[in-house]
Amino acid sequence: MATESAAHEIEQRPEPVSRPKILADGVMGMLLFVFAEIMMFAGLISAHRIVRSQVAGEMWPPYGQPRLPVQETAVNTAALLVSGIVLVFAHLAFKKEASRARLPILIALLLGLFFVGSQGAEWVALLGEGLTIQSSTYGGFFYLIVGAHGLHAIAAILALGWASFELYKGRLTGSQLATVSVFWYFVVLLWPVLYLIVYL
Secondary structure, three states: OHHHHHHHHHHHOOOOOOOOOOOOHHHHHHHHHHHHHHHHHHHHHHHHHHHHHOOHHHOOOOOOOOOOOHHHHHHHHHHHHHHHHHHHHHHHHHHHOHHHHHHHHHHHHHHHHHHHHHHHHHHHHHHHOOOOOOOOHHHHHHHHHHHHHHHHHHHHHHHHHHHHHHHHOOOOOHHHHHHHHHHHHHHHHHHHHHHHHHHO
8 A cells, every 4th residue: 555655656746847958068078178278378377477577687588599479470369369250150150051151160270270380380480599498498488388279279270170071061060069169269269368478
């Protein structure tokens, strides 16, 4: 008798209500990853600021070390920022019709490649002028911070390239595009901060 009443109570329970997710799992995971990366770059920036503030006579860059190409890198910075804006348009186009996002994503990808290629050329020139990771703390921090961002930029370009390929095949979903975009926006928005701190 007791078993029948217990079974009856279980049957009377209402079905659990499934609530829609605020964020897709991929987007949430990427946001957590980006937060961890922000903490890493915050540590690098803090170390850079502390060492720079302790330089005798506030001579930065140190004597005998080349100055960073501020104007040339400003062009690279503008290209990367434009790529982020273009990716916003890709999102808007994707919501209306997925195929209309192909061109904006391709443009964002090409601008990202331009940025990485230009930064690579800058590194080659600076190495030729004697700025190495071992030449001074100035060079060490430059290659460490800018190099870390460069690795993230390359990873973001690969992710955007994958998204472009999936879109071309008609398999890209909105959540996948959003996940890749979060990483791209992180790379885009972090760079102006690094540019102001490291180059100026």
